[in-house]
Amino acid sequence: xxxxxxxxxxxxxxxxxxxxxxxxxxxxxxxxxxxxxxxxxxxxxxxxxxxxxxxxxxxxxxxxxxxxxxxxxxxxxxxxxxxxxxxxxxxxxxxxxxxxxxxxxxxxxxxxxxxxxxxxxxxxxxxxxxxxxxxxxxxxxxxxxxxxxxxxxxxxxxxxxxxxxxxxxxxxxxxxxxxxxxxxxxxxxxxxxxxxxxxxxxxxxxxxxxxxxxxxxxxxxxxxxxxxxxxxxxxxxxxxxxxxxxxxxxxxxxxxxxxxxxxxxxxxxxxxxxxxxxxx
Amino acid sequence: xxxxxxxxxxxxxxxxxxxxxxxxxxxxxxxxxxxxxxxxxxxxxxxxxxxxxxxxxxxxxxxxxxxxxxxxxxxxxxxxxxxxxxxxxxxxxxxxxxxxxxxxxxxxxxxxxxxxxxxxxxxxxxxxxxxxxxxxxxxxxxxxxxxxxxxxxxxxxxxxxxxxxxxxxxxxxxxxxxxxxxxxxxxxxxxxxxxxxxxxxxxxxxxxxxxxxxxxxxxxxxxxxxxxxxxxxxxxxxxxxxxxxxxxxxxxxxxxxxxxxxxxxxxxxxxxxxxxxxxxxxxxxxxxxxxxxxxxxxxxxxxxx
Amino acid sequence: xxxxxxxxxxxxxxxxxxxxxxxxxxxxxxxxxxxxxxxxxxxxxxxxxxxxxxxxxxxxxxxxxxxxxxxxxxxxxxxxxxxxxxxxxxxxxxxxxxxxxxxxxxxxxxxxxxxxxxxxxxxxxxxxxxxxxxxxxxxxxxxxxxxxxxxxxxxxxxxxxxxxxxxxxxxxxxxxxxxxxxxxxxxxxxxxxxxxxxxxxxxxxxxxxxxxxxxxxxxxxxxxxxxxxxxxxxxxxxxxxxxxxxxxxxxxxxxxxxxxxxxxxxxxxxxxxxxxxxxxxxxxxxxxxxx
Numbered sequence: 001x002x003x004x005x006x007x008x009x010x011x012x013x014x015x016x017x018x019x020x021x022x023x024x025x026x027x028x029x030x031x032x033x034x035x036x037x038x039x040x041x042x043x044x045x046x047x048x049x050x051x052x053x054x055x056x057x058x059x060x061x062x063x064x065x066x067x068x069x070x071x072x073x074x075x076x077x078x079x080x081x082x083x084x085x086x087x088x089x090x091x092x093x094x095x096x097x098x099x100x101x102x103x104x105x106x107x108x109x110x111x112x113x114x115x116x117x118x119x120x121x122x123x124x125x126x127x128x129x130x131x132x133x134x135x136x137x138x139x140x141x142x143x144x145x146x147x148x149x150x151x152x153x154x155x156x157x158x159x160x161x162x163x164x165x166x167x168x169x170x171x172x173x174x175x176x177x178x179x180x181x182x183x184x185x186x187x188x189x190x191x192x193x194x195x196x197x198x199x200x201x202x203x204x205x206x207x208x209x210x211x212x213x214x215x216x217x218x219x220x221x222x223x224x225x226x227x228x229x230x231x232x233x234x235x236x237x238x239x240x241x242x243x244x245x246x247x248x249x250x251x252x253x254x255x256x257x258x259x260x261x262x263x264x265x266x267x268x269x270x271x272x273x274x275x276x277x278x279x280x
Numbered sequence: 281x282x283x284x285x286x287x288x289x290x291x292x293x294x295x296x297x298x299x300x301x302x303x304x305x306x307x308x309x310x311x312x313x314x315x316x317x318x319x320x321x322x323x324x325x326x327x328x329x330x331x332x333x334x335x336x337x338x339x340x341x342x343x344x345x346x347x348x349x350x351x352x353x354x355x356x357x358x359x360x361x362x363x364x365x366x367x368x369x370x371x372x373x374x375x376x377x378x379x380x381x382x383x384x385x386x387x388x389x390x391x392x393x394x395x396x397x398x399x400x401x402x403x404x405x406x407x408x409x410x411x412x413x414x415x416x417x418x419x420x421x422x423x424x425x426x427x428x429x430x431x432x433x434x435x436x437x438x439x440x441x442x443x444x445x446x447x448x449x450x451x452x453x454x455x456x457x458x459x460x461x462x463x464x465x466x467x468x469x470x471x472x473x474x475x476x477x478x479x480x481x482x483x484x485x486x487x488x489x490x491x492x493x494x495x496x497x498x499x500x501x502x503x504x505x506x507x508x509x510x511x512x513x514x515x516x517x518x519x520x521x522x523x524x525x526x527x528x529x530x531x532x533x534x535x536x537x538x539x540x541x542x543x544x545x546x547x548x549x550x551x552x553x554x555x556x557x558x559x560x561x562x563x564x565x566x567x568x569x570x571x572x573x574x575x576x577x578x579x580x581x582x583x584x585x
Numbered sequence: 586x587x588x589x590x591x592x593x594x595x596x597x598x599x600x601x602x603x604x605x606x607x608x609x610x611x612x613x614x615x616x617x618x619x620x621x622x623x624x625x626x627x628x629x630x631x632x633x634x635x636x637x638x639x640x641x642x643x644x645x646x647x648x649x650x651x652x653x654x655x656x657x658x659x660x661x662x663x664x665x666x667x668x669x670x671x672x673x674x675x676x677x678x679x680x681x682x683x684x685x686x687x688x689x690x691x692x693x694x695x696x697x698x699x700x701x702x703x704x705x706x707x708x709x710x711x712x713x714x715x716x717x718x719x720x721x722x723x724x725x726x727x728x729x730x731x732x733x734x735x736x737x738x739x740x741x742x743x744x745x746x747x748x749x750x751x752x753x754x755x756x757x758x759x760x761x762x763x764x765x766x767x768x769x770x771x772x773x774x775x776x777x778x779x780x781x782x783x784x785x786x787x788x789x790x791x792x793x794x795x796x797x798x799x800x801x802x803x804x805x806x807x808x809x810x811x812x813x814x815x816x817x818x819x820x821x822x823x824x825x826x827x828x829x830x831x832x833x834x835x836x837x838x839x840x841x842x843x844x845x846x847x848x849x850x851x852x853x854x855x856x857x858x859x860x861x862x863x864x865x866x867x868x869x870x871x872x873x874x875x876x
Contacts, residue, residue, distance in 0.1 A: 020414070021421035028422045048441040108327025113335045119512070119557030121519040124531070124550050127538030131546075132350050207430035211520045214432055215535075233432070240436030248436045252429050259428040478661055479698035481686040483712035483764065493711070497702040574702050574744040 029055050053246040061246040062253065071235070075254065078209055078231040081137075082262065085144025086198075086205045093149045094194060097156025098186065107157075114153065122147040122208050126215055140212045147208035148201035152194070159193020160186060195270030199263050206259040209233065232258070355544040360551075363544040371542035373533065373549075384556060386528040390446070391514050391560065394453035398510060402461030403503060409462065410469025411495055423462070431456040431517040435524055449521040449529075456517040457510045464506025468499035501575060504568030508561050515557045530556070606672050607768035607800025608637035609658060614667035616653050627653045629825035630667070635768070635817075637672070640794060640801040642811040644861060645821030646868035651804045654826070655770050658802065659692045660684035671767065688712055691761035692770045696777065697753050699745040705756050706732070706741035712764040724763075731759050735793065751782040755789060762793065768800040775810070784842055787813055795839055808861050812836075812853045813844060820860055823868040830860050 033056065034041070035049030065071045100107040100114075122143050129139040163186065171181050213233025232255050239247035319325065336357055342348045343356035363369050366376070373380050409416045409423075431452055438448035476498060480490045522531025530553050537545035569575075616628040627650035635641040645651045656662040658669055658676065660683060668678030676684040691712075699708050709732060710724040719727065732738060735755055745753050754774055761769055775783045787810065794801060805811055811818045812834055820830040836849055844850055 017417050020417035024418045024422050025425065028425075051441045052437065105327060108324050109331040109334070111331075112328040113331045116332075116554060116558075119515070119561065120550050120554040121516045121557070123516070123520045123523060124534050124553050126523070127534055127546050128354070128550065130538070131353050131543065134350070203428070203430075206428075207432065207516070210430045211432040214435065215520075215523055236433055236436055240439070245437075245440060248440070252433045252437065255433050256425070256429040259430065263428070473696075473698075475694045475696065475698040476700060478659070478686065478692065479694065479700075480711075480715075482659065482688065482691045483760070484688040484716040485711075486715070489715050493703075493715075494700065497700070500702070572702070574746060 053249055057246045058249045058253070061250040065247070065250055065254075071254075074230055074232050074235045075258065078213065078233065078255075079258065079262075081140060081144060081209045081213075081231060082202070082205050084141050085209065086148050086202055088141070088145045089148035089152055089201060089205070090198065092145075093152035093197075094156055097153040098160060098182075098190065100153070101157050101160030101190075102182070102186065114150075118150045122204075123211050123215070126212060140209070143212050144205055144208050147204045151201040151204060152197040155193045155197025155200070156190055159190040159196075162193075163189045191274050192270075195266070195274065199266045199270065202262050202266055203259060206255065206262065210236075210255060213237075355547055360544045360547045364548050364551075371537070371540075371545045373545050380552075383528055383530055383533050384552060387518060387522070387530045388556060388560075390450050390453060390518055390529065391511070394450050394518070395457055395511060395514050397450075397454050398457035398461050398514070399507065402458045402510075403465050406462040406465025406503075406506075407469055407491075407495065407499065409466040410499070411491060416466075423459075427459045427463075431513075432520045432524070435521060439525065445526050449518065449526050452521045453514045453518045457514040460510040460513045461503075461506050464509065465499060465503050468502025468506070469495055471502060472498040500568070500572055504564065504572070507564050507568070511560050511564055512557070515553070515560070519553065606637055607635075607766075608672055609635040609768060609800075609802065610670040610673075611635075611654065611658075612668050612670070614654070614657065614669065615665045616650070616657065616662065617665045626825040628657075629827050631827045633819055633828045633831060635800065635802050637767075637800050638798050639816040640803060640814050641817045641819065642803045642805060642815035643819045643821060644805060644808055644811045644857075645826055646823050646865045647806060649821050649824045649864075649868065650826035651821055652772055655692070655772050655802065655804055658684070658768075659690055659770055660686035688716060688764040689767045690770055691764060691766045692772060693754070693757050693761060693774045695773045697745075697750065697757060697774075699753055699757050699760070701745050704742050704744055705737075705748070708745065709756065709760045709763055711760065716764075728759075728763060731763060732756070734796070735759050735789070751778055751786055754778075754786060758790070758793060762797060762799065766799060768802055771801065771803045773804050773806070776805070783810070788841060790814065791838075791840060808854065808857060809845070812850060812857070813840065818857070820857060821864070823864045823871065829864065830857065832857065 032049065032052070033054050036052050036054040038050045096110075100110060125143050125146055126139070129142045130136070133139040133142055167185050167189065168181060171185055176184070209231070210233035213231040214237040232251055236248055236251040236255075239245070239251060340357050342351040343354050344358060363371065364374050366374050369377060373383075405419075409420060434452055434455060435448070438451045442448045442451060472495065476494050477490060480494045485493065518529070519531035519534075522529040523535040526532055530549050534546055534549040534553075537543070537549060611634070612632055614628055614631045615626075617624040617626050619625055631654065643651050643654070653662060657664055658671075660676070663683035664677055665682075666679070669676045669684070671690065675681075699705070700711070703711070706725065706728050709728040710719075710721070713719040713724045713727070714721060729738075729741065732741060735758075737752070737755055737759065740748055740752065740756075745756070748756075757774075758769070775786050778786065790801075791814065801814075803811075803814060812832075815834055816838075818832045818834060819828050820832075821827065822829045832853065834853060836844055836847070836853075
């Protein structure tokens, strides 16, 4: 198996796809570098790119940051917030979604309210959340929860509703109880949709966490409780306020990487719990 | 010249094939009215009312009657409704004040511009990403590199890059919308059954003709799902952007209402956001339904396989 | 204006056109999927002929590689080695391993490939209009008359999603015939239909054949269907496929469903059933899956 994997990896690296990707990323970086130095190199500035710090400067900044402990603490803080909100969304969203899919009455009562609340962007809840929850951490967590919650519920409902009715018929004819059917048919069959909802939801969660950190840390939404701020979003906002543009970009890249890693991890976990899907 | 024909009927009393006459008579409007009347006769509207009653009831009771610990700080529904519909609102915003509509207009305008740009750039890009493997190999890596950066993380950079206060916000909204649109369009193209493309090739269509007659219509359902998601994401980014910087707009309203301790207005802002967001999403869906009549009919007739 | 009416019974078969075309020669074709050592051998030195102006049916167990052959003729897949000729012109061979898809060899697909976003008549006129061979008006006229001939009058302006799958197949065949193809390639087109609809479809197909005399290359796993329709039946082994047995069915045309109970038909079934069953068991034990 390892041999097959290395064979695959080597042939991928030697293949066209890999090199074309490399070429384009290189072209992108070159364009960025030239654009940001355009003022000093050419004497005139490219419209927007010239304001951005150059990749080389950003790289330097990144190497400095990686060695800075408080940076990693910020990163950890953001990740924890994402984790909390996301887990809460899953813990409440999955059962709720399943309940809505299974019981028509419950669906009829709760879904319209759900649909009315859904278009309200999570960030619009920030002030209400701050008023309601006693601590700032909780209010950020609540907003984060909201972000992922709606996506997960929608995906769960969709997944549960598309289960082939014949699975139920087969189970009943073999004498399954309702609980059995729930545990052995509905739950596993909905897992793929849960995974999709989770992967998308985690991206949204990151976006909300960053936004919430920026708003409560640096925006005008009120109290900044010193250490209660923090996190990567706050870091970026602070860098902006402090005029350090390279840090802004470095922060953005860090968040991008963090977001990408969380999605990738979730996808891996998803594949692990739904082994039957990888046959195709 | 009419020939009498026995029209075969399925169990659901739906004819297996519509003749020319019935086609002319079943307009989209008729179909919609028919489905609405079916809905009215089902238990669904009443369950819906129960749901809302429970929700608003709980809100009312917890805030204004029982005054539960955390809830008592919040504005209750009667307060909000009174403020929202008063001719002389305490905090300056109600359905009777022009500022209310100004804010709605500003936000909607930003969404419209950003969404429009995101669509006319994102859809063609997505189509090419799905259609040409080469193009995808060149462009997709850069695309995927930029996509994970959350919209709001772009705010400081956007402020630095663009002059003025409108452009950064629109740029932000555009970005979020763009990624969603392009990605979904690409997935739409990739999900087209290869048999359609092969059939078109057999029938002598050139590459461009296949693109125009098979790829674009075939990807439409996915494109419109993507567009609905894209509108939602646009509102998400817009509100975030407005809360952080800028004047006017619903996000701004919510933010300042908080800092100026005008709590009922916060809720007014939130509700308005919900309504406007829903309307824009529904508008996109309706346009999609209109453009894809073939799908509506297929679904309405139960799609006999 | 009935869509479900049985196709009108004709008349004696039309006199054969002077130049019969569409003959296909498959010569020593090998197709292997995947990299050289790890690949799956789908077709193993397969050689046989499809005579022009006749219906040739290829029968074999699921997954045996018969669709691969059809795809090679159509130009969707390349060969690993060997060659295929259409009317003595090389479609694909040693120097060009993949044929170019074209309107001289049109495929009718297993699950149907009528474009759902176009109306039936837009589908039917697609070929000639795209190729620029007919103007819109001419194409529509021809389409209307061909559809009427096939008993499909009245559904021109419907979408494929609004009609039953049996009717969809017929529209797809008309769409193909609009282009005067040399050969029609049918990839288990009736697989998804119930057997009652199937028998009507068979007669409809024969009707169309008698009117047009286009060469037909038909793939199926249903032996009865094969013997009923074909002038010639090629029985394939399980994967990798090669012809196991080739039969010339001498039941006279025009045929109708009464043929199914004749003694000659039963004799053919006897002759072939053992061979087919043997291959089916091999496929079953090898755990063949439908791809």
